[in-house]
Amino acid sequence: MQIFPTRYSTLSSDALNDFISERYGLRDTSCRLLIRNVSDTYIVENQTDKYIFKIYRDAHRKLDEIEGEAELLTILNDKGASVSYPIKDLSGAIIQSFNAAEGTRYGMLFTYAKGRVVNVMNEEQLTTLGREMATVHNITSSIQLNHKRIEFHIDTTIIQPLETVKPAFVELEEEYADLIAVSKTVIAKLNEFDFTNFSYGYCHYDFLPKNFHFDEDNKLTFFDFDFAGKGYLANDITSLYIHYFMEVFMNRQTREQADTAFATFVESYRKVRPLHGDELKAIPYLGFGFWVFYLGFQYDNFEDWSNIFFGPKFLKDRVMLIKKWMAYFED
Secondary structure, eight states: OOOOOOOOOOOHHHHHHHHHHHHOOOOOOOEEEEEEESSSEEEEEOOOOEEEEEOOOOOTTHHHHHHHHHHHHHHHTTTOOOOOOOOOTTTTTOOEEEEEETTTEEEEEEOOOOOOSSOOOOOHHHHHHHHHHHHHHHHTTSOOOOOOOBBOOHHHIIIHHHHHHHGGTTHHHHHHHHHHHHHHHHHHHTTTTTTGOEEEEESSOOOOOGEEOOOOTOEEEEOOOOOOOOEEEEHHHHHHHHHHHHHHTTTOOOOOHHHOOOOOOHHHHHSOOOHHHHHHHHHHHHHHHHHHHHHHHHHTTTTTTGTOOOOOHHHHHHHHHHHHHHHTTTT
16 A cells, blocks of 8 residues: 655654664664654663754755754864764764655754753853853854855844744734734834944854753753854844743743843853944844744644644734833833
8 A cells, every 4th residue: 555645754763773873883772752843853872872863854954954054063063162063974974864754854863962951040151151152153153054054134034934924813913913013113123233243154043041051060062053044143142132031021030130140141252252232232123033933933834843832822922922022122
């Protein structure tokens, strides 16, 4: 019987373990699915070592984009940035291919980022974060990848995503009108900046605490560069500030605590790399683009990922959150 067309399969952990053991020469490993999400993440480990194996969906990342991520992380690691990076197999290959039910899927084995997520960082951790993010930016602002990655600008973060999600707001016309109205204000504000004051290069575009670990010695490792693309590096500063906005919004920190923590990060960042005042002033508007970009991504990936939460209530709540984000800066 012919296999019925499949959109998103899940590869067997046991079969992957055998594959990885053979290709990479690893011994006595186990493999288990960690996250079935935008892509599938497996943890591979034995008594002495841990690794991450990530399998991409073709609907999310084409081969050229995956090659771009591998190229970026290899450069970052070679130049001394503290990142989880892809590992070559015994033949020297970085990217693996699998003949899955839906077609070819690609995967990479990564070094494991030791430690854990820390949402409330102390002064030492914030200082380390500022220094290490600036180190990443010193590298990504001076390279040109051979493979294509997304470019983050007004069109890709605001205009296109708002057009993409429009069908989801069929019965939420007021909420969509609010988004459009705010977008016009944001675009006008962004166009007032002199962007010659802004650093440009490859940004992570998701520099939230969930994407870096601190170990017991407070050594930091960044990971999950899945959304990395070209844009103003202030986008990364913005995504960290969004973390602190959410901490205040959820009543886990006071605004004073959040602002003090962020200031410690900025001070440390500036010891390694310049950060213009306009880059900080642009945070409200770059942040709006961040929220809208991921809203468009959630809509695009409804069948494979976001259907468990993406609906009218989520959209109402998200528009409310975006409006609160903008109001957060009014004073």
